[in-house]
Amino acid sequence: xxxxxxxxxxxxxxxxxxxxxxxxxxxxxxxxxxxxxxxxxxxxxxxxxxxxxxxxxxxxxxxxxxxxxxxxxxxxxxxxxxxxxxxxxxxxxxxxxxxxxxxxxxxxxxxxxxxxxxxxxxxxxxxxxxxxxxxxxxxxxxxxxxxxxxxxxxxxxxxxxxxxxxxxxxxxxxxxxxxxxxxxxxxxxxxxxxxxxxxxxxxxxxxxxxxxxxxxxxxxxxxxxxxxxxxxxxxxxxxxxxxxxxxxxxxxxxxxxxxxxxxxxxxxxxxxxxxxxxxxxxxxxxxxxxxxxxxxxxxxxxxxxxxxxxxxxxxxxxxxxxxx
Amino acid sequence: xxxxxxxxxxxxxxxxxxxxxxxxxxxxxxxxxxxxxxxxxxxxxxxxxxxxxxxxxxxxxxxxxxxxxxxxxxxxxxxxxxxxxxxxxxxxxxxxxxxxxxxxxxxxxxxxxxxxxxxxxxxxxxxxxxxxxxxxxxxxxxxxxxxxxxxxxxxxxxxxxxxxxxxxxxxxxxxxxxxxxxxxxxxxxxxxxxxxxxxxxxxxxxxxxxxxxxxxxxxxxxxxxxxxxxxxxxxxxxxxxxxxxxxxxxxxxxxxxxxxxxxxxxxxxxxxxxxxxxxxxxxxxxxxxxxxxxxxxxxxxxxxxxxxxxxxxxxxxxx
Numbered sequence: 001x002x003x004x005x006x007x008x009x010x011x012x013x014x015x016x017x018x019x020x021x022x023x024x025x026x027x028x029x030x031x032x033x034x035x036x037x038x039x040x041x042x043x044x045x046x047x048x049x050x051x052x053x054x055x056x057x058x059x060x061x062x063x064x065x066x067x068x069x070x071x072x073x074x075x076x077x078x079x080x081x082x083x084x085x086x087x088x089x090x091x092x093x094x095x096x097x098x099x100x101x102x103x104x105x106x107x108x109x110x111x112x113x114x115x116x117x118x119x120x121x122x123x124x125x126x127x128x129x130x131x132x133x134x135x136x137x138x139x140x141x142x143x144x145x146x147x148x149x150x151x152x153x154x155x156x157x158x159x160x161x162x163x164x165x166x167x168x169x170x171x172x173x174x175x176x177x178x179x180x181x182x183x184x185x186x187x188x189x190x191x192x193x194x195x196x197x198x199x200x201x202x203x204x205x206x207x208x209x210x211x212x213x214x215x216x217x218x219x220x221x222x223x224x225x226x227x228x229x230x231x232x233x234x235x236x237x238x239x240x241x242x243x244x245x246x247x248x249x250x251x252x253x254x255x256x257x258x259x260x261x262x263x264x265x266x267x268x269x270x271x272x273x274x275x276x277x278x279x280x281x282x283x284x285x286x287x288x289x290x291x292x293x294x295x296x297x298x299x300x301x302x303x304x305x306x307x308x309x310x311x312x313x314x315x316x317x318x319x320x321x322x323x324x
Numbered sequence: 325x326x327x328x329x330x331x332x333x334x335x336x337x338x339x340x341x342x343x344x345x346x347x348x349x350x351x352x353x354x355x356x357x358x359x360x361x362x363x364x365x366x367x368x369x370x371x372x373x374x375x376x377x378x379x380x381x382x383x384x385x386x387x388x389x390x391x392x393x394x395x396x397x398x399x400x401x402x403x404x405x406x407x408x409x410x411x412x413x414x415x416x417x418x419x420x421x422x423x424x425x426x427x428x429x430x431x432x433x434x435x436x437x438x439x440x441x442x443x444x445x446x447x448x449x450x451x452x453x454x455x456x457x458x459x460x461x462x463x464x465x466x467x468x469x470x471x472x473x474x475x476x477x478x479x480x481x482x483x484x485x486x487x488x489x490x491x492x493x494x495x496x497x498x499x500x501x502x503x504x505x506x507x508x509x510x511x512x513x514x515x516x517x518x519x520x521x522x523x524x525x526x527x528x529x530x531x532x533x534x535x536x537x538x539x540x541x542x543x544x545x546x547x548x549x550x551x552x553x554x555x556x557x558x559x560x561x562x563x564x565x566x567x568x569x570x571x572x573x574x575x576x577x578x579x580x581x582x583x584x585x586x587x588x589x590x591x592x593x594x595x596x597x598x599x600x601x602x603x604x605x606x607x608x609x610x611x612x613x614x615x616x617x618x619x620x621x622x623x624x625x626x627x628x629x630x631x632x633x634x635x636x637x638x639x640x641x642x643x
Contacts, residue, residue: 025454051454057484062443062477069447072432073382075454077447092440105425105433106416107638142639165641240640 001184007177009151010116011040013158014078016187018048021076024162027054028063028080028116037082038118038177060090064115068098068167071113076162084119084171085129087137098167099142111167114158120173120211120261121309127297130305132211132262135271137169138238144192145238147171149213151181153236156190164192173211173261195242197249201231204319205249207272208259209235212291212310216259219315230319238268246272247280254285255322259315264292289318325375325536327600333375333532334595335609337367337588340391342610342617343400347390347407350621351567356407359436360421363391365562368587369494370395370464372535373557376543377462382430382452384445385464387422388494388561389434392464396431398424400620410627417630418638439465439474442491446478449487449552460546464492468499470513482552483520490542491517491554494529500565501573517554529559530585533594560585 004012018024025048026041032055035042045053056063060081067079081087087094098111121130138145144166148154154172161168198213199220208216213234220230231249235241250256256276258269269290276288294308344362351360363370366388374383374395385392393403398414406413407421414426415434425433432448435441445463452459469475470493482489493513497504505511517524523545527538535557542553560582564571571579595601 027450054485057477057480059477059481061474062446062481065440065443065474065478066447066450066481069444069449070451070454071447072444073448073451073455075451077450092437093443096437097440097444101433102641103638104415104419104423106414106418108415108425108427110641112641144640 001182003180004151004183005177006151006154006179007038007040009155009183010158010172011042013155013162014041015044017159017162018052023074023076024078025052025054025075026078026080027056027067029056029058029082031055031080036080038174060086061093064090064093065097067113067115068093068101068111071111072101072109076112078114078116078162081115081117083129084117084133085131087117094137094169095140095143099140103142110165112165114161114168114170116170116172118172118174120175121293121298121305122175124300124302124305126300130298132293134171134238135262135267138268142167143239144168145171146192146236147210147238148236149198149210149234151179152183153190153234155183156188157192157236160189160192163189168192171210176211176214179214193237193240193242195233195235195237195245197231197245198234199230199232201229201253203229203253203255204231204322205246205253205256206230206232206259206315206319207235207246207256208232209238211261212259215310215312216315219312219319222312222316223319228319228323241271243275243279246276250276250280251283254283257289257291257315257318257322259291259310261310262293263295264290265295267292286322286324289322291315291318329375330595330600331609333371333536334591334601334606335613336395337371337532337591338610338613339400339616340367340394341588342613343394343403343620344390346617346621347404348567350407356421357409358420358422359387359566360407361388361566362561362563363388365582365587366494366496366529366559367391368532368535368591369529369557369559372532373462373464373492373539376536376539377460379430381460381462381543382432382448383462383464384432384441384448385434386438386441386466386469387434387436388466389422389424393424393426393431393434396426396429398426398429398431400616401623402426404620404624405627408624408627409629410624411630411634412623412627416634418634439469439472441465442469442474442478445489446481446487449482449489450485453485453487458488458547460488460490460543462490462492464494466499467493467495467497467504467513468507470516471499471508479517479520479522479552479554483522486550487552488546488550489552490539490546491552493554493556494559495556496559496561498565498573501569503573512556514554514556522552522554524554524556526556526558529557530587530590532587532591
């Protein structure tokens with residue numbers, strides 16, 4: 001095991017897969033000469049050259065549409081969106097083309113493409129650059145939506161995403177590239193579409209993913225000091241959604257909260273809560289609560305921005321509320 | 325072009341015409357659902373164009389795709405079956421009129437978001453360039469698609485990256501019901517390629533021989549130079565934009581005037597003048613097509629509906 005950052009884990013996954021499979025190449029804005037705006041592909045241009053690390057124009061439709069086309073004819077492109085917020089410019093490709101082409105043409109081809117995109121608030125980038133719109137993308141059948149919360153998961157899931165024959169949207173968080181964690185040595189993958197228990201507990205279930213995992217782990221430590229043991233289920237993949245570990249945990253604890261960074265309305269939490277009520281209603285001992293972003297466009301000012309984002313004390317308060 | 329190929333082009337044009345005429349009848353009988361856009365009047369465009377490709381060249385087009393499917397070698401049976409939503413259609417009845425593809429014939433669809441398939445076409449060429457082959461992607465679209473951002477992003481990328489794409493604008497002079505000069509800053513669409521430093525030309529699309537010559541020249545340029553090319557083909561659709569078109573935007577006189585330039589009539593005259601085929605020979609082909617279309621209708625009507633197991637099939641490649 002080595003203790004590395006999220007950035008290093010993602011970078012390793014990309015490099016290992018590029019070394020393994022010549023069909024894999026990267027395209028996106030500033031991925032090459034610049035080294036990636038979050039430095040994830042630093043050194044790639046020198047190692048692999050301009051054919052495999054393609055700097056594109058600032059043209060999201062050309063980037064994602066181009067990746068779809070290259071994938072349909074047998075390559076394995078990894079398209080990088082500088083931020084998921086720019087993904088809205090290419091919405092047609094992400095939600096209306098990539099997830100539908102296989103089905104609409106009777107399975108004649110597939111779209112083995114990964115879109116890597118950075119999302120999330122907390123860096124004072126203002127309302128249009130700080131969103132966590134994961135739920136929007138997870139709405140569409142045909143797309144796989146992955147969002148890891150640890151370096152080990154990021155590496156294993158990204159490797160699986162690159163090998164998958166389906167289009168995968170891989171959502172990273174802008175404030176988590178320096179997060180460190182233990183990563184297994186050598187070759188490993190983590191299957192897409194599998195939730196997992198990141199922390200065992202018996203008193204309540206916290207369902208979360210990505211940035212929410214980081215916050216929930218901290219909240220769980222504080223709760224433990226008060227004798228409350230939270231079990232944390234990390235979704236890791238939002239579509240297809242694996243409810244098994246969630247339901248298993250909930251049937252044990254009978255109480256749950258969902259923590260996500262996106263807005264509460266129509267969000268990931270809404271989906272999880274509905275499914276628990278539909279599939280485990282007899283086990284419900286208290287209303288299930290959601291911790292999420294306040295319903296505002298994220299402001300620039302640091303204090304205001306932090307007030308809008310979910311925080312550790314919000315999670316602790318919600319946990320205590322469902323235990324009342 | 326030898327006699328056999330010329331006759332083949334005539335056959336394909338008549339087949340497209342008759343297939344669509346029958347399709348329109350079936351649509352009116354409620355046997356075909358959704359949107360259906362007829363190619364009638366524009367047959368010379370894809371016929372001349374696709375006759376000039378190598379089998380390894382990929383074709384991708386917009387939603388007015390029945391003719392392109394026929395020209396790419398997809399059978400009348402499969403086209404008719406897909407129109408009727410049957411499991412024997414090339415997209416298993418899940419695509420319909422606007423989404424016909426058969427990758428074994430290098431026909432990559434049938435795409436119904438205006439302009440949306442242009443960056444995908446660029447992507448095919450990225451894939452081929454990456455693979456190191458000299459396949460060409462032929463991407464067809466209407467005049468209306470040249471006003472949307474996708475067009476400009478795709479052309480810019482194609483020229484910047486030297487992608488082997490033949491961009492084919494089928495200028496039928498109306499984007500739905502809006503005349504080109506009411507929607508486009510320049511009415512000569514090929515001028516838009518100039519802004520990207522891309523070689524381009526314009527050709528009469530009612531004459532299949534001229535289309536074929538222009539396409540062959542453009543493909544030769546792309547293959548040897550390794551650069552994209554934009555070909556504007558002037559044409560006219562004799563029917564409405566789709567089956568539900570009140571046609572308030574053009575006069576009957578205008579339509580009639582164009583119908584006098586029927587591409588099939590022009591080609592018949594050409595074949596007779598060049599003594600390649602006499603009227604009697606061509607009438608024989610017409611009769612053969614009539615039978616083929618009738619059989620296609622019977623095949624499609626007799627074909628099974630997709631089973632309910634198809635509802636969840638092919639969403640993902642992996643489970």
